Amino acid sequence: MKDFSSLKTPAIARAGATLSEVATPALMLDLDAFESNLQFMASLARRHGVALRPHAKAHKSTMISRQQIALGAVGVCCQKLSEAYPFVRAGIDSIHISNEFVGSDKVAMAVELAGLIKLSVCVDHVAQVDAIGKAASAVGVTIIVMPEVDVGHGRCGVDSNEALAALVDRMAAYPGLRFGGLQAYNGGIQHLATWEQRRLEAARSADRVAQYIRFLEARGAACPVVSGAGTGTVEFDVASGVYTEMQPGSYIFLDGHYGSNEWAGDYTPKHGLFILSTIMSTAKQHKAVCDVGLKGVAVDSGLPRVRAGEYEDKLRYVSANDEHGILQVAADDMRDHLGNRVMLIPGHCDPTCNLYDQFVCFRGDVVEAIWDIDARGLSY
Numbered sequence: 079m080k081d082f083s084s085l086k087t088p089a090i091a092r093a094g095a096t097l098s099e100v101a102t103p104a105l106m107l108d109l110d111a112f113e114s115n116l117q118f119m120a121s122l123a124r125r126h127g128v129a130l131r132p133h134a135k136a137h138k139s140t141m142i143s144r145q146q147i148a149l150g151a152v153g154v155c156c157q158k159l160s161e162a163y164p165f166v167r168a169g170i171d172s173i174h175i176s177n178e179f180v181g182s183d184k185v186a187m188a189v190e191l192a193g194l195i196k197l198s199v200c201v202d203h204v205a206q207v208d209a210i211g212k213a214a215s216a217v218g219v220t221i222i223v224m225p226e227v228d229v230g231h232g233r234c235g236v237d238s239n240e241a242l243a244a245l246v247d248r249m250a251a252y253p254g255l256r257f258g259g260l261q262a263y264n265g266g267i268q269h270l271a272t273w274e275q276r277r278l279e280a281a282r283s284a285d286r287v288a289q290y291i292r293f294l295e296a297r298g299a300a301c302p303v304v305s306g307a308g309t310g311t312v313e314f315d316v317a318s319g320v321y322t323e324m325q326p327g328s329y330i331f332l333d334g335h336y337g338s339n340e341w342a343g344d345y346t347p348k349h350g351l352f353i354l355s356t357i358m359s360t361a362k363q364h365k366a367v368c369d370v371g372l373k374g375v376a377v378d379s380g381l382p383r384v385r386a387g388e389y390e391d392k393l394r395y396v397s398a399n400d401e402h403g404i405l406q407v408a409a410d411d412m413r414d415h416l417g418n419r420v421m422l423i424p425g426h427c428d429p430t431c432n433l434y435d436q437f438v439c440f441r442g443d444v445v446e447a448i449w450d451i452d453a454r455g456l457s458y
């Protein structure tokens with residue numbers, strides 16, 4: 079038998095190439111838009127004297143986190159413990175797991191990470207406090223614990239003073255635990271369409287957080303950190319006087335879902351994340367087929383949109399198969415367009431990034447760099 083074991087898969091792109099040379103489908107990062115979004119959030123946090131701890135679940139890339147930290151971010155948020163490992167390897171020494179976890183495998187990861195970096199975690203049940211507290215205390219590491227309060231999201235998090243008090247009181251039993259403040263993220267309001275709706279609901283969430291802070295203070299427990307906020311409400315949360323730390327993730331990309339929000343603040347974020355696709359079949363009238371399907375774009379927040387430009391008014395992405403995207407065609411005949419490129423705006427950045435190994439970073443028509451999505455697939 080012939081030995082082909084040294085056969086290399088061709089790279090998706092190389093720095094210096096033009097966009098027409100990139101293999102498709104490719105996850106594209108427009109560096110001008112990305113850098114502008116990056117700068118805006120860093121300066122917003124600075125102006126308000128609030129810490130920025132961007133969520134790494136959006137991009138899963140240590141290269142991007144390092145740039146966020148270089149602009150002043152205090153560390154990163156991860157949603158899963160395994161997701162944190164590449165960021166620790168990359169030298170990021172402060173990670174907040176903004177999510178609850180259960181099970182001895184997860185607790186073991188938390189203890190290992192806490193032995194290496196400053197680690198904070200979320201809880202909403204005393205059994206989680208016990209499990210993490212016993213394990214941390216047994217090996218002599220400190221884990222910062224931030225109970226999550228539900229401020230309207232209706233997902234995880236306690237929703238009463240009594241439940242919060244039970245968590246804080248239980249922590250005191252464990253030398254390996256330190257009360258770090260509150261996790262208070264309201265994901266349910268981030269995509270409310272109008273600026274005014276988001277302003278009103280963010281104010282409601284901030285009132286709920288303030289009530290929990292006052293309750294704890296009355297019991298003698300000050301909250302050193304109150305962490306929350308996503309891209310859709312960060313301009314309200316940062317000015318609320320309640321949050322000390324912001325966790326936005328998607329702001330660097332502005333995906334299609336966020337693109338349909340009304341933006342009326344200091345800054346309008348820019349689309350920075352795209353999928354480059356190729357028209358691979360024009361055999362049918364009023365239809366073209368591109369090479370981006372469900373394996374190349376998440377559709378939970380809507381189908382991808384065609385970016386402004388050559389094809390904006392001619393093509394509409396109307397359905398996704400595994401490897402195919404069906405494009406409805408305004409023109410009668412697309413036969414001459416076979417092989418042409420179409421830039422798509424994905425509906426939801428987080429699960430889309432998790433489908434790719436690399437960002438192809440470009441400026442204008444030129445590929446500037448390839449960045450690994452090194453926490454891709456680490457969701458346990």
Ligand SMILES: Cc1ncc(COP(=O)(O)O)c(C=O)c1O
Nearest residue numbers: 133176263308309325326327328
């Ligand atoms: C706990 C938590 N914090 C922050 C974020 C970041 O939100 P966004 O990507 O909308 O800015 C998320 C996103 O789902 C989240 O779950």
